[in-house]
Amino acid sequence: MTAAPLLSVRDLTVSFGGRVTAVRDASFDVRPGELLGVVGESGSGKSITALAVMGLLPPTATVTGSILFDEQDLLAMPRSRLRKLRGREIGMIFQEPMTSLNPVFTIGDQITEAILVHERMSRKAAWDRASELLEKVGIPAPRRRLQDYPHQLSGGMRQRVMIAIALSSSPKLLIADEPTTALDVTIQAQLLDLLNQLREDFGTAILLITHNMGVMAEVADRVVVMYASRIVEQSGIFDLFDRPQHPYTEGLLGSTPELDADTPRLRTIAGTMPNPSELPPGCLFAPRCPKVVDACLAAQPALVPVAPDQRAACILAPGLIESTP
Amino acid sequence: MSDLTHAAQPSRLSLALASMRHWLRRLAANRSFLLGAILFGSICVLTLLTPLITSVDPNALSVRNRFKPPSDQYLLGTDNLGRDMLSRVLNGARLSLSIGFAVVALNAVFGVFLGAIAGYYRRLDDLLMRLADALMAFPAVLLAIGIAAALGPSAATAIIALAVVYIPRTARVVRASIMVARELDYVQAARAAGARDGRILWHHILPNCLAPLIVQLSFVFAYAVLSEAVLSFLGLSAPPTQPSWGVLIAEGRTYMREAAWLTVIPGIAIAVTVLGLNLLGDGLRDVLDPRMKVEQ
Amino acid sequence: MISFVVSRLLQAIPILILVSLIAFGIIYLIPGDAAVVIGGPSATPEELEQIRRNLGLDQPLHVQIATFYINLFKGDLGRSLTLGIPVMDALIARSPITIGIAIYSLVLTIVIGLSTGMLAALNHNRWIDQAATLFALLGVSLPNFWLSLVMIVLFSVMLGWLPTGGYIPFTQDPIGWLRTTTLPAAALALLQAGLLTRITRSTLLEVLNQDYIRTARAKGLPEWIVVGRHALANVMMPVVTMVGLVLSVLLSGSIVIESIFGIPGIGSLLGSAISNRDYPMIQGGLLFVTTALLLLNIVIDLLYTALDPRIRVKGR
Numbered sequence: 055m056t057a058a059p060l061l062s063v064r065d066l067t068v069s070f071g072g073r074v075t076a077v078r079d080a081s082f083d084v085r086p087g088e089l090l091g092v093v094g095e096s097g098s099g100k101s102i103t104a105l106a107v108m109g110l111l112p113p114t115a116t117v118t119g120s121i122l123f124d125e126q127d128l129l130a131m132p133r134s135r136l137r138k139l140r141g142r143e144i145g146m147i148f149q150e151p152m153t154s155l156n157p158v159f160t161i162g163d164q165i166t167e168a169i170l171v172h173e174r175m176s177r178k179a180a181w182d183r184a185s186e187l188l189e190k191v192g193i194p195a196p197r198r199r200l201q202d203y204p205h206q207l208s209g210g211m212r213q214r215v216m217i218a219i220a221l222s223s224s225p226k227l228l229i230a231d232e233p234t235t236a237l238d239v240t241i242q243a244q245l246l247d248l249l250n251q252l253r254e255d256f257g258t259a260i261l262l263i264t265h266n267m268g269v270m271a272e273v274a275d276r277v278v279v280m281y282a283s284r285i286v287e288q289s290g291i292f293d294l295f296d297r298p299q300h301p302y303t304e305g306l307l308g309s310t311p312e313l314d315a316d317t318p319r320l321r322t323i324a325g326t327m328p329n330p331s332e333l334p335p336g337c338l339f340a341p342r343c344p345k346v347v348d349a350c351l352a353a354q355p356a357l358v359p360v361a362p363d364q365r366a367a368c369i370l371a372p373g374l375i376e377s378t379p
Numbered sequence: 380m381s382d383l384t385h386a387a388q389p390s391r392l393s394l395a396l397a398s399m400r401h402w403l404r405r406l407a408a409n410r411s412f413l414l415g416a417i418l419f420g421s422i423c424v425l426t427l428l429t430p431l432i433t434s435v436d437p438n439a440l441s442v443r444n445r446f447k448p449p450s451d452q453y454l455l456g457t458d459n460l461g462r463d464m465l466s467r468v469l470n471g472a473r474l475s476l477s478i479g480f481a482v483v484a485l486n487a488v489f490g491v492f493l494g495a496i497a498g499y500y501r502r503l504d505d506l507l508m509r510l511a512d513a514l515m516a517f518p519a520v521l522l523a524i525g526i527a528a529a530l531g532p533s534a535a536t537a538i539i540a541l542a543v544v545y546i547p548r549t550a551r552v553v554r555a556s557i558m559v560a561r562e563l564d565y566v567q568a569a570r571a572a573g574a575r576d577g578r579i580l581w582h583h584i585l586p587n588c589l590a591p592l593i594v595q596l597s598f599v600f601a602y603a604v605l606s607e608a609v610l611s612f613l614g615l616s617a618p619p620t621q622p623s624w625g626v627l628i629a630e631g632r633t634y635m636r637e638a639a640w641l642t643v644i645p646g647i648a649i650a651v652t653v654l655g656l657n658l659l660g661d662g663l664r665d666v667l668d669p670r671m672k673v674e675q
Numbered sequence: 676m677i678s679f680v681v682s683r684l685l686q687a688i689p690i691l692i693l694v695s696l697i698a699f700g701i702i703y704l705i706p707g708d709a710a711v712v713i714g715g716p717s718a719t720p721e722e723l724e725q726i727r728r729n730l731g732l733d734q735p736l737h738v739q740i741a742t743f744y745i746n747l748f749k750g751d752l753g754r755s756l757t758l759g760i761p762v763m764d765a766l767i768a769r770s771p772i773t774i775g776i777a778i779y780s781l782v783l784t785i786v787i788g789l790s791t792g793m794l795a796a797l798n799h800n801r802w803i804d805q806a807a808t809l810f811a812l813l814g815v816s817l818p819n820f821w822l823s824l825v826m827i828v829l830f831s832v833m834l835g836w837l838p839t840g841g842y843i844p845f846t847q848d849p850i851g852w853l854r855t856t857t858l859p860a861a862a863l864a865l866l867q868a869g870l871l872t873r874i875t876r877s878t879l880l881e882v883l884n885q886d887y888i889r890t891a892r893a894k895g896l897p898e899w900i901v902v903g904r905h906a907l908a909n910v911m912m913p914v915v916t917m918v919g920l921v922l923s924v925l926l927s928g929s930i931v932i933e934s935i936f937g938i939p940g941i942g943s944l945l946g947s948a949i950s951n952r953d954y955p956m957i958q959g960g961l962l963f964v965t966t967a968l969l970l971l972n973i974v975i976d977l978l979y980t981a982l983d984p985r986i987r988v989k990g991r
Contacts, residue, residue: 110892141895148893153886157985158908168894203984219894513693517965520927525961528949529704531712601816608818609931613949628821632935635828642828646821654816 058125059083060226060259061107065119068102068111076102078283079119081357084227089253089260091274091291093267093306095327098280100263101149104229107261108146109136124226142172145220149232151213155204161188161215162200168222187218190255192248210241217248224256231263246272267306271295276363279303282327282338285357289364299366299373301343337368345370405666412662418655422648426472435466438620449640456640458630464641467627468648474623475604476652478537478616482603483596485542486549491592493546494553495580499561508554511547519544520606527615534623537607537616544606545599552595553588560587590667597663601656608649624649679980683973691969698962699743702730702954713756713952729754730955752959757951762959766941773933773940775845776856776863777925783864784871784921789914791868792875797902799880807872814869820931823862827935830858840937859936863928867921874917875910882909915979919972926964 061084068077077099084090092100105111107121109128121128123144128136140146148154155164165184166177175183181200188196191214204212213233220228230249234242250273253260262274270277270291277294279287279302287300298304305323325342328334334341336351343350349369360366360373406412425432440460447457449464456464497507514522526540560566566583610616611625619626624645631641705712710726718726727733730753731742746753752762795807831839837858843851882888883906891905892898926942930949933942941960948956980986 108893110889137895137897139895140893146893148886148890150886154890156887156891156905156908158912158983159905160984167896171894171896171900205985216890219890509689509693513690513697516690516694516969517697517961518923518927518968520924521930521961521964524927524930524945524949525698525701525957526704528952528957529701529954531706605816605818609820612818612820612931613946615949625818628818628824632824635824636832639828642821642824646818646825649821650813650817654812657812657816 059122060086060124061261062122063103063107063119064122066103066106066121067118068099068106069116070114072116076115076283077106080280080285081119082278082285082288084259084261086226087253087257087259088275089249089262089273091270091277092261092263092280093265093270093277094280095265097282097327099283100280101231103280104146104231104261104263107229108140108144109133110140110146138172141168141220141225142223143225144227144229145223145225146229146231147213147216147220147233149235151209151216151236154216155212157204159203160200161202161204161207165200165215165219165222168219172223183222184218187222188215190221190252191215191218192244193218209237210245213237213241213245214248217245217252221252221256221258225258227259227261228252229261229263232265233262234269235264235266242269243272249273279306282333284338284354284367286339286368287364287366288357289361289366293361293364297361297364297372299360299364299371300339300368301345301370302339303366305342305344339368402666406662409662409666411658411665415655415658415660415662418651419659420655422472422652422655423476425469426476429469429473432469433463433466435463437466437470437622438462448638456638456644458634458638458641464627464644467622468624468645471622471624471627471645472648472652474534474617474621475607475625475649478534478541478607478623479600479603481538482541482545482607483600485538486546486599487592487596489542489546490549490595491553491585491588494550494588495557495585497550498554498557499576499580499584504554507550511551514543514547515551517544519602520609523606523610524613524615527610532615532618534617534621537610540610540615541603541606545602549592549595549599552591556588556591557584560584563587594660594664594667597656597660601653601660604649604656605653680973680977683976687969687973691966694965694969695744695747695962696740698958698965699740701958701961705954709954713954726756729756747962752962753955755948755956756953757948758953758956762955763963765944765956766959766963769939769941769944772842772844772938773926773929773942775852776860776929776933776938776940777922779856780860780863780867780925781918781922783860784867784925785914785918787864787868788871789875789910792872793879793902793907793910795872795876796879796883804876807876811869811872811876814866814872817866819862819866819928820935822865823859823932823935826858826862840935842936842938842940855936855938859932859938863925863932866928867924870921870924871914871917874913878910878913879906882906885909912979912982915975915982919968919975922971923968926968 063083064081066077066080067075069075080099080103082090092103094100102111102115106115106117107123107128111117117129119129123139128139131139155161159167162181162184165187166180169175169180169183170177173180184200185196188199193199193211193214199207204215207215217233228249233249234245237245246269249260249262252258262269264270274291276290277288278285279294279300281302287294287298287303289299294303295307298307302323308323323342328338328341334351336353337343337346337355340346340350347370355367355369357365357367360371364373366373439462441457441462442460444457445460449456458464458467493507497504497511517525523537523540523544526543527536530536530539561584563583566579569579569583607616607623608625608628611623612629614626614629616625617623619630622630627645628642631638631645635642702709708723709730709732710723711718713730714723714726724733731739734742750763752766754760755762755765758765791807791810795804798804827839830836837854840855842855845852883902888901888905891901896905929940929942930946931942932938933940934946937943941964945957945960947953948960
């Protein structure tokens, strides 16, 4: 795992109107072909991070730091070049399949449009490609489906169409923002299988955003845990589940519903995330942390290596304590 | 037990005052409402203070002073018969606003009455709403013109014609909010407790329709002033001896080349009034009932 | 689709019956003896009798109503008192002129309304937005006849660009038609465009926040396609529903506007009918215009259905 990263985010900070900071000093890499999961509660800044990579944040957002994709800085790039990169090199799918497709155009229209904006080919060829794509994402009778309008498809089907659109130009990176949250459990599992399979077939790297640890366990290679705008832990998937270093991660693992079994008992983390416009001093998680000590309130701990390929932002991280004699 | 709960609650009056203060504060913060209130308010104040501003008879002829452009002596100039335009515009304002207000008052009474009946008694609903649909199928101003043409020109004609045109629209707004209100839990509870229909309507349902009604009436006022101008321009409203703004424009029309102020000034007066009322209505809608759509 | 058309037409029938009854009833609003009002104070008893017979006022009410509907069914709206020709003939002869100007005005309304509304939404909260909002408000606040007069003074009297009035048929001289119809069409359109500006602005603001717009951007589509295709296609639908209302106001406006510009259309026909107390013409004109609008609204409904696939194509 020493290949140059495909996506390299450094010190990414996103704020709105100079008051609310949604993402602070986020740094992480996505290597070619890997699936990096970003996990956290809603409002933790994970979706904002994804939109920042796509350059789709509203104009009111201020973004600093750097986002290197294939060694080019997306933040320094002119808008027109960034636009050409979108859809061709980086594809994205969203949380709400029901509203993410334009209701007045056919599925075929919306897929071929994505193909034709990046590649020179005839409409006929684009239509054929669209049909192949639908087949790849597991939609039966693709030729006929291309004529359909979004409202004629189920939510799961629509999300498959979104994946087909995102993959239409064989991007190197696919960003999936809570792609299964709005769907029911069996469809969730099918879609995760599909993502996994596409990764193997095309070698597409995936940045998967979710609040569900169960989904992570299923598909992720490595995981970034975000809490209240900051990355609090970053680790390989096995280490994360075996030896979580941050108490927040532990909490998340405790509150993970099993994907297939219906476990009614969820251990939730007490309290709520702080309001991003009035953050407490010291560690942001301290007010909810079961292990909190006085030192936690002094300063926000930095994200530091605590084990091989594992980083955490907690002064009490077991790895940190073990390595200091 | 009921006495105890009653004592714990603040009185009805103080509750009403508190909520009124709450709405006033929100309205005061609404730019559209403020601007509208200033525009419409100043027109109203000028109209009410007319006797203090000018004592000149709006119909006094002065052949020596024909077509005087606006000056110190004649603030808004004089017309083809040397009549003082300031006095004519201000007196016209009284007539135009009175007609508009009368239309609003008729809308408030009959619109609420018919809307309440249609919304509350399902059996009458179909008949009344069909009738409303038919009246609303006519282009508004065209129907008013037709009715006024039959009744013969007078201020009362304009009021009746415009009331007939706009009452169905107001009744529809009232009906819509009553249909929502009658399904509310406490209304159902009152009905289950055996309260009489009239009491339920008056005490429980109508207060819920107040916000959309106020918004609707402010727009009706705006439409009424604008449509009355059309009627009087066509000579279907008050006679030329008590000129409303539309009549002034119609009279000035002949002299547009040499005395444009005769036409321009009453038009601006209409525009400021109607603009003020529209802004007022927009502001009221934003504050009182953001999701509501007013029937045009 | 056919069943939809049929059911829409069937729904319109009761409204049409009521509308014609209202138009019929207008003559009964005349205070006192209608014949005296129509004939004037100098009319002889013979003349009054003649007027009563012409209008059928000498018959019992139920016979009058029955005759009215039978004639209506035959397309007979009665005879004009001043022109001496059937009302229907006069209306049909004049309608192409009014329809031509209405279409011209509607096109101007949509072009001005859509572009100002879009400009406002795309520059949300900037000065362009505020200017467009003011324009939209003035549109619903200015009297149309006043605006026409001001425009005549400005463009005809002062600048001399266009004639102050008159009408040249399109078939005779298209340029002349444009010169004579532009001011009246613009006067009607400027005010209606305000309404459309408001609708376009608020709809586009809402549409631009939709998820599918984000999807279109994520595909890498250039911004002009995102707005011009993905957003506009969704903005068009509420705009289409507005067309009926816009036309209704355009036609009421035409009475005054055609009289001011001296255009011999339905509007000025009705305008002179009002000053001449030509009640059959007033009744017939009201009914004619309103029926046309009702039918037009059905067409608009169909158009709307054709535009929105969520209604056109049933889900599976």
